[in-house]
Amino acid sequence: MFNIQFNKVIREQETSIPQHRKVYEILRSHITDGVFREGDLLPSENELCTVHKVTRPTIRKALDRLVNEGYIVRHQGKGSIVKGVPKGVGILSMTGTTSAIGQDNLKTTIILKPEIRNWTEAFTFPLSQPEIESGCIYMERLRLVNGNPVFYDITMIPNINLSRFTSRNFENKSLFDILRKYYHIEVRGGEQKLLAIVADERLKGFFKVGSGHPVLQLNRKIETNRPGFNIYSQVFCNTDEYALYGTF
Amino acid sequence: MFNIQFNKVIREQETSIPQHRKVYEILRSHITDGVFREGDLLPSENELCTVHKVTRPTIRKALDRLVNEGYIVRHQGKGSIVKGVPKGVGILSMTGTTSAIGQDNLKTTIILKPEIRNWTEAFTFPLSQPEIESGCIYMERLRLVNGNPVFYDITMIPNINLSRFTSRNFENKSLFDILRKYYHIEVRGGEQKLLAIVADERLKGFFKVGSGHPVLQLNRKIETNRPGFNIYSQVFCNTDEYALYGTF
DNA sequence: TTATTGAACTTGTATTTACAAGTAATTTAA
């Protein structure tokens, strides 16, 4: 009796992260890193139980999340089959262009290095008082897919507790990876507005297109695990070659 | 012992739908129908247990899904708070324009009544052999929001076991409600491609816009609970007045 | 009166147990 208590305390000292979440993270990384590949059969729930030293409901909670996010499908009687990394989930239901396209074909040119600015509004999204007071980090980037300029995005982040942020290198790196790795900021969800516009002079220059060219515009507010810390971005896409793809 | 078994058998004769799903459906409909409104505190999990005569894990599974779909948020120590019907989830992560906009402001004009056609492809999505062989039901509609033409959509559905389908009335009604109600077909998920185009002659006429007007184009494949039965649709949106809105 | 404590709620996590139901391969009977 006392032993169980004791072990629990020890475990929570180590992490305080719930078991089902840890199992989820492990399995997820095994899929993204290619340990499990598309079509593979995951170890059975009971096997996972013994490996991770938890019970079935805990394993199932981890698997539930993987199903929800599209990493696996489950079949009664057969097992859990890896669907792979939800590819196209990309820019519509995910957060960055990097995760949408994949790092290989994506090159990033910094149009405007991160700098600190004042703001009162972010792409039609209203700001909270703390957000306004802390100011924002402003950045402009052009993304090239296979050498062609496809995305032009403006990012605005509240300047709260982000030491050395403006001096980091964002070329060919995911902003969200950096936020996760160095600042423990994770994306929880968000909202977006989508519209079709005609390229203005600036966009015509970036995308190397003529007059009257249609461009897809995305305004988004991205919510994080840090309450009140939202990331705002405006993305313009030239969809001539690459349509935006998403699943739901 | 025997009694428990017995009750279970009876229950399953009645429905065969899992308890957590039934609770989910009830709570969901209570939110969509306005029994619970935005900001309301849902009955506590224990209260729901006694009301629905199930245990907490079952209730929690139902609530989990409501959280995932954005109907409620939960706060430890406080309770479950109703967020309302996920509005903007609309056209980007949901299925129809009706559910995106709401029935009130939406009027539908049938441009081309449902008719049976042959098909070999559906908006760049490849078709399976059974789908090709069964033919498709083809339909064109124009949707007006507050009197303005905003959506023009083409729908293609495999002609499998849909008796009296072509004679049904689709004006101001959700196609997906009809499929759910009369044919027990439910949407499971789907994929979509998004791009910005310039309005052609036909679209210029529908949307009453001039030359060079940008239009948002959506090609989507919608998967259902009936294996191999997919709905294909192509939606054109005039985003001048109404930007597409979505959450993730 | 004001700050603090504590009790009574709420949801969050986790285990244990049991059986239902689908799948696949093996064994058995024709």
Place this chain on the structure above:
DNA sequence: TTAAATTACTTGTAAATACAAGTTCAATAA
């Protein structure tokens, strides 16, 4: 040899139990 039945897996559902942890409010002590 072939078809049917068995068995040994798999995931799906559900209950009963326990405690952790956050919230709220009323009772208590300063």
